[in-house]
Amino acid sequence: MKLSKRAHMIKPSPTLAITAKAKAMRAQGIDVISFGAGEPDFDTPQHIKDAAITALQEGFTKYTPVGGIDELKEAICAKLQRENGVQYLKENILVSCGGKHSFYNMAQAFIDEGDEVIIPAPYWVSYPPMVALAGGKPVSVSTSEEEGFKLCPETLEKAITPKTKALVINSPSNPTGSAYTREELMGLADVALKHNMYIISDEIYEKIVYDGFEHVSIASMSDEVKKLTIILNGVSKTYSMTGWRIGYTAGPKELIAAMNNIQSQSTSNPTSFAQKGALDALQGSQAEVSAMVEEYQRRRDLICEGLTAITGISCYTPQGAFYVFPNVGAYLGKEYKGERITNTSQLTGYLLDEARVAVVPGVEFGAEGFLRLSYPIAPEVITEGIARIKEALARLD
Ligand code: PLP
Numbered sequence: 001m002k003l004s005k006r007a008h009m010i011k012p013s014p015t016l017a018i019t020a021k022a023k024a025m026r027a028q029g030i031d032v033i034s035f036g037a038g039e040p041d042f043d044t045p046q047h048i049k050d051a052a053i054t055a056l057q058e059g060f061t062k063y064t065p066v067g068g069i070d071e072l073k074e075a076i077c078a079k080l081q082r083e084n085g086v087q088y089l090k091e092n093i094l095v096s097c098g099g100k101h102s103f104y105n106m107a108q109a110f111i112d113e114g115d116e117v118i119i120p121a122p123y124w125v126s127y128p129p130m131v132a133l134a135g136g137k138p139v140s141v142s143t144s145e146e147e148g149f150k151l152c153p154e155t156l157e158k159a160i161t162p163k164t165k166a167l168v169i170n171s172p173s174n175p176t177g178s179a180y181t182r183e184e185l186m187g188l189a190d191v192a193l194k195h196n197m198y199i200i201s202d203e204i205y206e207k208i209v210y211d212g213f214e215h216v217s218i219a220s221m222s223d224e225v226k227k228l229t230i231i232l233n234g235v236s237k238t239y240s241m242t243g244w245r246i247g248y249t250a251g252p253k254e255l256i257a258a259m260n261n262i263q264s265q266s267t268s269n270p271t272s273f274a275q276k277g278a279l280d281a282l283q284g285s286q287a288e289v290s291a292m293v294e295e296y297q298r299r300r301d302l303i304c305e306g307l308t309a310i311t312g313i314s315c316y317t318p319q320g321a322f323y324v325f326p327n328v329g330a331y332l333g334k335e336y337k338g339e340r341i342t343n344t345s346q347l348t349g350y351l352l353d354e355a356r357v358a359v360v361p362g363v364e365f366g367a368e369g370f371l372r373l374s375y376p377i378a379p380e381v382i383t384e385g386i387a388r389i390k391e392a393l394a395r396l397d
Contacts, residue, residue: 010129014364015372018348022358033385034358035373038174038323040240042295042376044277045288048239051280055273064269067260068095068248072275075282076248084203084217086226091253094260095278097270099204099234099247104130105266106200106230106249109258111136115165117200120151121366122325124174124202128366136165140366145316145327149176153187160191166198166230169218172205175365175372176325177300177318179209182216189218189225199229204247207238207289209320210297219250230255237321238289239281246270246278296322299375299382306386307373310393322376325362329369334396341396344371355392357385 015038022034067073073090080086096102103126111117111134119127121140128138141159143149156167169188172179180188192199199218206215219229234247249259269275300317303324307315312330334341336354341347344361348371351357362370375382 006133009132013125015125015360018352018358018360021352025352025356030356032352032356032358033377033381033388035375035377035385036358036360038237038374039242040237040292040322040376041378042240042288042292044240044244045281045284047284048241048277048281051284052244052273052277055276060272060276062272064272064275066264066269067256068093068270069272069275069279072279072282075279076250079282080217080231080250084206084231085220086217086231086250088250089253092250092256094249094256094263095270095275096247096249096259096263097267098245099202099232099236100126100130101245101267101270102232102234102247102249103127103200103202104133105259105262106232106251106255107131107134107136108262110134110198110230110255111165114163116161116163117165118156118159118167119366120149120168120170122149122173122175122362122370122372123168123366124170125364127168127170137163139164142367145314145370149173149178149316149325150180150184151188152184153191156188156191160195160197164195164197166200167192168200168202170202170205172209172215172318172320174205174321175323175360175362176316177321177323178316179213179215179319179321180218182214185216185218186221189221192228193224197228199225200232201229202232204232204234204237205321206233208293208296208322210293210300210318213319215320227252235278235281239278240292241277241281244271244274244277246274296376299377299379300324302379303373303375303382303386306383306390310386310390312393322374324373324375325365325367325370326373327369328362328371328393331393331396332369336396344368347371350396351389351392354395355388357388357392359389 113135230251
């Protein structure tokens with residue numbers, strides 16, 4: 001069958017592929033430890049489940065307005081005002097089927113053939129393909145471990161061309177856990193204002209921050225910056241609701257209306273009772289979120305300590321999200337049974353086969369020489385996984 005050019009452009013998400021491989025090995029009885037999936041291990045808080053169950057029992061099982069129910073849009077506006085200091089109306093909000101769908105719809109409604117979108121690397125694996133699927137050109141701009149994997153205004157300036165339409169900022173970041181301070185965002189916002197460039201701000205990990213780090217939404221810098229900002233967010237990570245598929249966009253009303261049209265001709269509304277769950281998540285007690293974040297911080301400390309104790313590995317200490325991105329460059333070029341390991345894809349294959357540990361190669365995030373480990377897993381499993389990695393790496397000559 002002759003498939004579309006679009007279909008040939010895209011490969012499956014590598015993180016989902018590695019997680020699936022680890023699951024398949026487990027199904028064969030192989031004891032694999034997976035640092036692959038970017039998903040919390042906690043259950044969704046009970047009060048959120050109860051809200052969805054009540055909605056089901058009350059028959060809230062039909063189509064809703066395409067862009068989400070009014071109550072949820074109002075709760076999102078209230079949240080953005082209360083927590084991020086930005087004021088939006090319902091006409092500025094669209095609820096979609098997960099944060100990924102929010103980004104996808106945004107790209108379809110906003111990016112044209114040949115438009116350039118600057119994506120600081122390391123980046124979330126799905127940004128470049130979603131920009132490319134919209135006909136745009138993803139422009140990857142490298143950042144270094146030394147600069148905390150953050151883009152500085154000078155580097156941003158250099159990447160801008162007459163075709164640049166937008167910059168993607170993901171703070172806290174998947175895969176590095178690095179997060180921008182207010183001052184750093186101010187520097188980037190100034191460049192955006194100067195060039196009249198839009199800022200796509202993915203804030204899905206905003207509540208998963210450590211050591212008292214204050215998440216700042218770049219839209220809160222000024223009214224001018226807000227006009228250029230598209231905020232993407234969702235309930236998946238904060239509330240351990242990955243399977244519920246609720247994400248949202250806040251931005252200029254013309255864009256939201258265009259995204260709404262695209263959504264109306266593709267998925268229609270996000271699941272009715274999942275919206276009720278999301279409503280409860282935003283309005284209900286946040287106590288479980290705090291407890292989960294405290295636990296993630298303990299695990300971050302555990303995994304960073306374990307990784308840096310391995311000879312040749314350095315590990316940037318994340319300010320947020322639940323990933324670490326250790327530098328394993330020292331192990332590239334080493335050999336196992338006469339076979340040279342030259343890149344992190346091979347190293348990941350080696351770790352899966354020989355250590356029975358699943359991790360994701362940095363190259364998938366636009367940064368060769370690193371691995372991504374997701375750590376929402378039990379502390380004793382983290383310890384065992386790191387011990388296996390250490391032992392396997394020591395076997396390389
Ligand atoms: N943005 C980032 C940076 C992510 O890491 C993810 C999920 O991995 C998403 C958005 C999308 O999340 P979801 O579609 O599950 O809401």
